[in-house]
Amino acid sequence: DADVTQTPRNRITKTGKRIMLECSQTKGHDRMYWYRQDPGLGLQLIYYSFDVKDINKGEISDGYSVSRQAQAKFSLSLESAIPNQTALYFCATSDSQGYEQYFGPGTRLTVT
Amino acid sequence: AQSVTQPDIHITVSEGASLELRCNYSYGATPYLFWYVQSPGQGLQLLLKYFSGDTLVQGIKGFEAEFKRSQSSFNLRKPSVHWSDAAEYFCAVGLSNDYKLSFGAGTTVTVRA
Numbered sequence: 001d002a003d004v005t006q007t008p009r010n011r012i013t014k015t016g017k018r019i020m021l022e023c024s025q026t027k028g029h030d031r032m033y034w035y036r037q038d039p040g041l042g043l044q045l046i047y048y049s050f051d052v053k054d055i056n057k058g059e060i061s062d063g064y065s066v067s068r069q070a071q072a073k074f075s076l077s078l079e080s081a082i083p084n085q086t087a088l089y090f091c092a093t094s095d096s097q098g099y100e101q102y103f104g105p106g107t108r109l110t111v112t
Numbered sequence: 113a114q115s116v117t118q119p120d121i122h123i124t125v126s127e128g129a130s131l132e133l134r135c136n137y138s139y140g141a142t143p144y145l146f147w148y149v150q151s152p153g154q155g156l157q158l159l160l161k162y163f164s165g166d167t168l169v170q171g172i173k174g175f176e177a178e179f180k181r182s183q184s185s186f187n188l189r190k191p192s193v194h195w196s197d198a199a200e201y202f203c204a205v206g207l208s209n210d211y212k213l214s215f216g217a218g219t220t221v222t223v224r225a
Contacts, residue, residue: 004155031211033212035215040121040217040218041217042116042118042202042215042216042217042218043156043202043215044215045212045213048211048212050211058212090155090156092156094211099144099146099161099163099206099211099213100146100158100161101158101213102158103148103155103156103157104155105153105154105155106154106155
C-alpha cells in the first residue's frame with residue numbers, strides 16, 4: 001500500500017462549491033504539506049503543518065484552508081471554488097529530522 | 113529574492129544518448145538540493161539529494177548530479193537515457209532550519225526511439 005494517499009484522485013466541481021481534498025500517511029511523519037502544480041510553474045506551497053497544533057500558510061494560501069485532524073491526516077479545503085483553482089494538488093510528508101519530502105499521487109481538480 | 117531556475121522547459125533526447133538537466137538557485141547560503149521526477153499520472157519521486165560533502169551525488173535509476181558552489185548550480189545527468197526516463201523533472205531547494213522546499217518550474221524530457 002502507498003505510504004501517502006490522497007482522495008479523491010480526480011474531481012470535477014462547479015464554481016462556488018465547497019470541496020475537501022484529503023491526505024493520509026502511514027510513514028509516521030510529523031510534517032505534512034499541500035502543494036498545487038500548474039503547468040510551467042512547478043509546485044507552489046499552499047499550507048504546511050509541522051505537527052497537529054502547528055499550521056502555517058505557504059506562498060499561495062488565499063482561497064484555501066486546512067485541517068490537521070491527526071498526525072496522519074491533513075485535509076485541504078476550498079471554501080468556494082473558482083476556475084483558477086483548477087490544478088493538480090499534491091500532499092507531501094517529511095520527518096522531523098530530514099528535509100526530503102515524500103509525495104502522494106496527486107488529486108486532479110477541475111472547477112467549471 | 114530566493115529562486116530556483118530550470119532554464120530548459122523541454123528537452124528531447126534519443127534513447128541511449130546522454131542527458132543533462134540544468135538547475136540554478138539564488139540563495140544567500142548553501143541550500144539543500146534535490147531532484148524529483150514525475151512520471152505521467154504519478155506523484156513526485158526523489159531521485160537524489162545533496163546536503164553536504166562530496167559534490168557529485170548518485171541517485172536512483174542511474175542518475176547523478178553535481179553541486180557547483182561557484183556556479184550556484186546542481187545539474188542532473190544520466191549517461192544513457194532509456195525510454196522510461198520520459199517524465200518531468202523538478203529541482204528543489206531547501207534551507208537549513210527551514211523545512212519547506214522551493215521548486216523550479218520543471219523540465220519535461222521526451223525520449224525518441
